Amino acid sequence: MTLLLVGTSHRLAPVEIRERVAVDPDGATALGSRLAADGEAVCLSTCNRTEIYLAADDQGEADRRATEALSELAGVEAAELEPYLYRLRDEAAAVHLFRVAAGLDSLVPGEGEILGQVRTAYEGGAPGPLLDRLFSHALHAGKKVRTDTAIAESPGTTSSAAAALAAQVFGDLDGSRIVIVGAGKIGTLAARRLLKRGARLTFVANRTATRGEQLAENLGGTPIPLERIGEALATADILVSSTSAPDLVLRRDDVAAALPVRKGRPFLLIDLAVPRDLDPAINDLADCYLYDIDDLEAVVQETLAGREEEFAKAEAIAVAEGERFSDWLATRDVVPAIRSVREQAEAIRRGELAKASSRLAGLSEREREAVDSLTSRIVNKLLHEPILQLKEAAATENRRGPENRVEG
């Protein structure tokens, strides 16, 4: 049985194609069941990729059916979809899935959502022994990469750096209270990232009431005039400021006045404005951590510099897991051959014992058992080395990486 992957992703296909072949989890389950008629199938569909993993005896037929299914989804002829498709088999397909699960093939590398999507695809698919093993390995590889490398802690933009810093201070952002000062685009983007991680918007303070009200309505907070920002400080965990004001909007004393009621709760202040909105002296106050746009840029640069190293580590994990899977595949492939060799050897042993039965007639029952056991052990020892070599030969054959790539 061969492992085959047919799919398309953001690497080959524009969004117009991806959105046409994308299916929801129920659709992926139905597709998996349909394609698993003669084998095993799992469909992984996210906004960046739709991939069909198949385990089948007839690789050509499996390929044809998967391509047909994708072109049906896209509503175009197979030939028209062909330039956007890639096909991988065996170890190459496995390593690809391990890279996907690790977030290495994501549009935003290292993002964590994909691991859950791989799990959903696996649980909703129609896997058999091969795909079961493949997806279990993939989930393991994805977790291992997140545990052993800092790839998930690599924000690529200032707004994601702000969200990552907030998580570093508060951990789980679920329920953390955000205050937005100014209705600028960059501040809104940072706030959205925080909200996506579970934080809750409490107040939007803006000089222009209508823009503040509009933003508050969109994101679910309460609009307040900029002059009343002091009232919001007592309860806020994170403040994001991005006004176009020429002077400071929040001074050290404003924040200091709110500290007694905060009871030592950390306060993260993100100043995305140029010129700056927040008094730099706020950082000197106890439990207050102020980051301006340059600090966030430095965080981004630092993580980008370290990203290459983390990527190399993550790639190594994916490849190592791929080799482990490949070894398992190789062993699996030679099982029938090993069984056949063992059966032949056993038949020879029994035949020879039968031939010698007249000469062994004088032996007691116990002595007969000893002879039987002795011949068994000799046969097993003689077969040990050839079986090992058979497995190794199969593994070597299976590890011909470049040949595993079919096309695409």
Added chain:
Amino acid sequence: MAELLVWPALLAYGEAAVAYAGNARRPGSLGLLATWGVRLGWLAQTALLVVQAERADGFPWSTWAGSLNLFVWLVVGAYLIWGCSPRFRLLGLAVMPVAAGLLGLSYAAGGTTSSTHTAWHDVLLVVHVAFVLVAFAGFTVAGGLAGLELWQERLLKRRRAGILRLRLPSLVALDRLTVGTIAVSLAALTIGLVPGFVRITDRGLDALMAGTLMAWLLYAAILYLRVGAGRRATAARLALVGLAAVLVLQLGLLATHVA
């Protein structure tokens, strides 16, 4: 022969300490080696303590060196609650060298041998020593957590760009764990002190008793500062002072108390 169990424990703790140091420089598989070192070492030490308990006709850790052995086991046990999580590996860098050093000291002073001759049969005394040791172990781990918290506080205040790559536990998580560990340990110390006070009329107040009372007051003050007054950083700094006090009490003054 059972005494030989101290060697795998010592080796595993030592290996964990070295692996944690390596992992701090290059995070990766060394962290896994370190956590396995802690687990296996703790299991070996548990086996050692079981053998000691089985062979003794009373409380087997009544000597200074013996109590040090038990203290190390409690510290590593408390650390194991969170220590296997990758984000707490840096805490291991603080805890495991101390654990390996103190276990080595206990071994050198004869605290890891098994003897049938033990001094204590009094249940109240055993409760007193056991709870005080549990409290001291908790305070030691709380000291490590507070150290990690203050280090992260410093990184955040100085806006160190590489902070995310260190993969530390969040500041709030460290704060909660420090306070929670101190609260539980203070309760254990209070329970442990009661039987001690019952016996105080027999032997009077010695240096260890006075020191332990001071430690109780210090940790009560830490809890008040953090929970009542909201002075998080001050409470964390005092937890480090408390750690130093606990080590002095455990290593220095306990010898005079037991003698």
